[in-house]
Amino acid sequence: MNELEELKTITQQTLQLRSRDNFAVGAVPTRPPRWAYADKNLFDLEKSELFGRRPLLVGFSCDIPKPGDFFTFDDLQVPVLITRDKQGNANAMLNICSHRAARLKEGNGNARSISCPYHAWNFGLDGKLKKIFKEDSFGEVDKCDYDLQTLPCAEKYGLLFISLDADAELDIDQHLGDLAPWFEMWDLMQMDFIDQYQWQAKGNWKHALDTLFKDYRGMASANTTNTDRVLETVADDERFGPDQQHHRLTFANNALLELRDSDPGTWIAKQLHSVQRVHFLFPNISLLISQTAVELFVLYPGEEPGRHSTRYRAYRRTDTKTIASSEQAQTHFETMRDLIEENNQPLADGHEHSARDDTDQTPSAVMNMQRSCLVAVGIDPDSPARPN
Numbered sequence: 001m002n003e004l005e006e007l008k009t010i011t012q013q014t015l016q017l018r019s020r021d022n023f024a025v026g027a028v029p030t031r032p033p034r035w036a037y038a039d040k041n042l043f044d045l046e047k048s049e050l051f052g053r054r055p056l057l058v059g060f061s062c063d064i065p066k067p068g069d070f071f072t073f074d075d076l077q078v079p080v081l082i083t084r085d086k087q088g089n090a091n092a093m094l095n096i097c098s099h100r101a102a103r104l105k106e107g108n109g110n111a112r113s114i115s116c117p118y119h120a121w122n123f124g125l126d127g128k129l130k131k132i133f134k135e136d137s138f139g140e141v142d143k144c145d146y147d148l149q150t151l152p153c154a155e156k157y158g159l160l161f162i163s164l165d166a167d168a169e170l171d172i173d174q175h176l177g178d179l180a181p182w183f184e185m186w187d188l189m190q191m192d193f194i195d196q197y198q199w200q201a202k203g204n205w206k207h208a209l210d211t212l213f214k215d216y217r218g219m220a221s222a223n224t225t226n227t228d229r230v231l232e233t234v235a236d237d238e239r240f241g242p243d244q245q246h247h248r249l250t251f252a253n254n255a256l257l258e259l260r261d262s263d264p265g266t267w268i269a270k271q272l273h274s275v276q277r278v279h280f281l282f283p284n285i286s287l288l289i290s291q292t293a294v295e296l297f298v299l300y301p302g303e304e305p306g307r308h309s310t311r312y313r314a315y316r317r318t319d320t321k322t323i324a325s326s327e328q329a330q331t332h333f334e335t336m337r338d339l340i341e342e343n344n345q346p347l348a349d350g351h352e353h354s355a356r357d358d359t360d361q362t363p364s365a366v367m368n369m370q371r372s373c374l375v376a377v378g379i380d381p382d383s384p385a386r387p388n
């Protein structure tokens with residue numbers, strides 16, 4: 001696959017839809033019942049089944065480019081440490097010392113090994129116990145019994161996945177399904193991290209999926225000059241992956257119309273900014289991949305059904321012909337952050353999801369994600385019954 005050619009194809013398809021004045025929004029499936037956003041038993045099931053066992057995209061290869069690089073992950077209330085070892089492999093482990101459960105690392109950085117701040121036991125970047133400080137004072141210790149608890153970790157196409165289930169098998173290609181060739185084409189290895197921000201807000205994490213969609217509409221507008229705005233709600237809506245749980249939404253803006261009567265052979269990368277594609281990876285990720293940037297939004301359930309958090313991370317692609325400067329990328333990040341802050345203010349202020357939200361133009365992709373959440377925990381979305 002060739003990224004520019006694929007972008008041209010999608011642009012042509014979007015123009016054809018536009019010429020028929022028939023953007024493919026499609027029939028929107030029914031929204032799950034209201035209790036699905038507040039039921040504590042369902043919330044607990046989601047945390048164990050959707051977030052406790054499945055692959056979780058926690059970052060990109062460029063977040064730990066060198067041996068010794070690490071970052072911590074606490075968004076699901078389980079302390080995790082992700083490292084790159086001396087062999088270049090990515091590892092994930094609980095960020096908890098195997099001796100007396102002290103927390104091992106904070107934030108991100110680079111280290112030759114993992115040294116516990118409490119009694120200075122020393123672990124390799126793969127989690128193996130290497131050295132016990134003043135070993136004699138601890139009596140007889142079999143080092144093999146004190147390795148850190150490792151977690152499944154897989155790295156492919158520049159993506160970093162972990163699972164919180166120590167026994168899970170991570171198969172990224174299987175997880176991505178027919179999206180895998182797209183990620184292979186993008187090969188997101190060459191990126192610079194720009195910035196990140198996290199919102200803690202009221203409201204169920206699944207409601208935040210709707211908010212994300214609205215944020216993307218705003219983003220598609222903000223990414224263009226003021227002569228442009230989003231043409232329609234969604235230009236295209238495709239489903240991918242096992243059980244068709246992943247989605248791609250294509251947003252188009254007015255700049256698209258300028259390409260209408262021209263030869264696609266003359267289109268250049270810059271002109272193709274008129275379509276933006278957002279991938280929703282089940283259950284909690286949205287990922288915008290453009291010629292210049294990768295923007296990751298991840299939703300996490302909070303400690304109760306009515307709380308969630310959203311993490312936004314922005315990266316600058318350095319492998320394409322239209323490389324944005326760090327300053328441009330930072331400005332874009334701040335614009336998006338402020339826009340989202342504004343859109344999410346009602347949730348931050350404690351106004352829950354309203355009846356109006358049930359009738360707005362939520363695309364079928366978002367509704368399908370919501371319904372797939374029920375299916376994944378064994379509930380029929382067309383005849384839902386509360387879990388016991």
Ligand code: FES
Pocket residue numbers: 097098099100101102116117118119120121
């Ligand atoms: S708690 Fe880590 S070495 Fe004791």
